[in-house]
Amino acid sequence: CGDGGVVVQDVSEFGDEEIVGWITRTKFIENFNKNQECKVGDIMDKNFSRIPPSSTVLAAELKLKNVGTFSLPIIAIHFGKEIPMGYLTLDDIKDIKKKYLNGSN
Numbered sequence: 001c002g003d004g005g006v007v008v009q010d011v012s013e014f015g016d017e018e019i020v021g022w023i024t025r026t027k028f029i030e031n032f033n034k035n036q037e038c039k040v041g042d043i044m045d046k047n048f049s050r051i052p053p054s055s056t057v058l059a060a061e062l063k064l065k066n067v068g069t070f071s072l073p074i075i076a077i078h079f080g081k082e083i084p085m086g087y088l089t090l091d092d093i094k095d096i097k098k099k100y101l102n103g104s105n
Contacts, residue, residue, distance in 0.1 A: 061093045 064072060071087035 060088060061090065064088075064090050064093070 060072060064070075071089045
């Protein structure tokens with residue numbers, strides 16, 4: 001993935017859309033070396049290299065609302081290995097929209 005980012009994907013039973021975006025290479029390696037999971041907020045806050053595409057944020061929001069589940073698991077694919085990165089909730093999506101999608105509801 002460009003810019004040394006790691007693509008984060010939804011791999012739950014509800015679909016396989018790419019959801020969140022990218023985290024920076026250094027942040028990822030730091031977490032990977034400490035063998036800790038990133039929290040969703042780490043991915044979406046100031047530490048990531050790209051803004052999530054609005055279409056994927058909205059797709060994730062629709063899926064969460066339609067399926068009526070609380071959260072979707074997100075997974076980083078790193079050199080073919082899947083690493084759990086936490087969960088995406090509607091609150092997280094609200095925060096992303098506030099920060100990056102001009103506060104639309």
